[in-house]
């Protein structure tokens with residue numbers, strides 16, 4: 329549990345003891361809330377397994393608007409703008425399985441270890457998230473149990489099944505990044521994000537840099553670490569899978585045509601990389 333996340337005392341301080349106790353036994357997601365895990369093309373034949381931790385920006389009805397105006401709930405702090413469309417097209421073009429998480433990362437960030445403070449952010453960029461203040465341990469655990477855990481259990485099960493079937497599996501985590509963060513403009517169109525895998529990131533970087541019109545980030549604007557990431561360290565590195573993350577700048581994929589174009593470009597590049605990996609018997 330993160331040290332700056334307060335527990336029962338804070339709930340008592342609100343005077344909402346009865347409400348809190350009632351909450352201890354109820355679920356976060358009700359029957360009318362959407363299931364957190366979304367999958368496309370589960371029978372896809374490709375070695376690529378796409379994940380999308382920040383695919384959606386749904387909020388459980390019980391959490392209301394987290395105390396934020398709608399204008400904040402559509403910003404990059406809530407989700408990875410544009411990546412859902414790219415991911416869907418890409419899964420179709422590559423005949424690959426996509427597994428994605430539909431709830432906003434403001435509810436719980438599915439690419440953070442659940443014991444770090446930014447798992448349920450109280451501050452994102454410069455925006456305070458009122459609905460994440462002073463949560464009881466039970467309310468924190470609820471978000472993990474009902475959103476984070478089902479998503480990661482599903483990814484784990486998919487990988488288990490693929491390995492059991494001796495299917496080549498390459499994990500690619502799909503993300504997008506905001507073009508301006510904390511008043512600093514970012515020059516990259518696309519970046520790779522990786523840590524321990526030495527097979528796929530160099531191939532992907534070389535292929536992206538061969539595209540004449542791209543500014544490519546090598547672990548920019550983000551790198552992967554065990555403290556700031558979950559999907560790649562846990563499902564890629566710890567399972568021994570060839571893996572990388574991909575980050576696309578959000579202004580390039582804000583509309584359908586941008587999403588389609590980037591999916592087509594990535595499908596072409598990844599198809600070439602698959603052939604290389606097979607030729608080198610890396611998968």
Ligand SMILES: [Zn+2]
Pocket residue numbers: 381382408439502503504
């Ligand atoms: Zn992301």
